[in-house]
Amino acid sequence: MRERKSSERQSLERELKLLKAVDQAKKPIGTRELARLLDLSSAIAQRLVNTLTERHYLQRDPDTKRYMIGYQTLTFGEFLVSTAFWSMTVRNVSSDSDPTMRLLQATRAERVLKHQRWLQEMR
Structure with a gap:
């Protein structure tokens, strides 16, 4: 039983790393990459990609x-953006004091708007 949990944890960690790699890619990315x-x-990368694709x-x-x-990944982001926690966090950050925070906020806002438009088109 312990080996199965370890294997499941390893698969989850790999899937999360794979999702992050796809998200950070500038354009669609292939399995070999x-x-x-x-x-x-x-073979492992293909199995992970198949599982994540089947589940959208x-x-x-x-x-x-x-x-x-x-x-499905975007719905998680949409949920986070729509919660009060997110909006309170953004409001509490003093963007005037830190240029890095201004850039981060602008980048996130642009990305969120792009994904929201895409989700609306999907509906």
């Missing part, structure tokens, strides 16, 4: 056969 980035075998955390471009963040 993900395997190289994460130092995984191609990743989306496969049918033309390029590359992957991008799927709508």
Whole structure:
């Protein structure tokens, strides 16, 4: 039983790292590129990608056969943005005092708006 939990934890950690790599990619990314980035075998990377795609955390471009963040991942972000906690946190940060925070807020706001538009189009 302990080995199974360890294996499940390892799979979850790999899936989260893979999602982060896809999110940080500037454009849709292929399975082999993900395997190289994460130092995984191609077979393991493909299994992880298949699982995440089946559950809509990743989306496969049918033309390029590359992957991008799927709508299920975006719904988590939409939830966080829509909560009071998020808006209180953003309001409590003094953006005038730190240029890095101003840049972070602008980048996040732009990304959130882009994902919200995409979600609206999906509905």
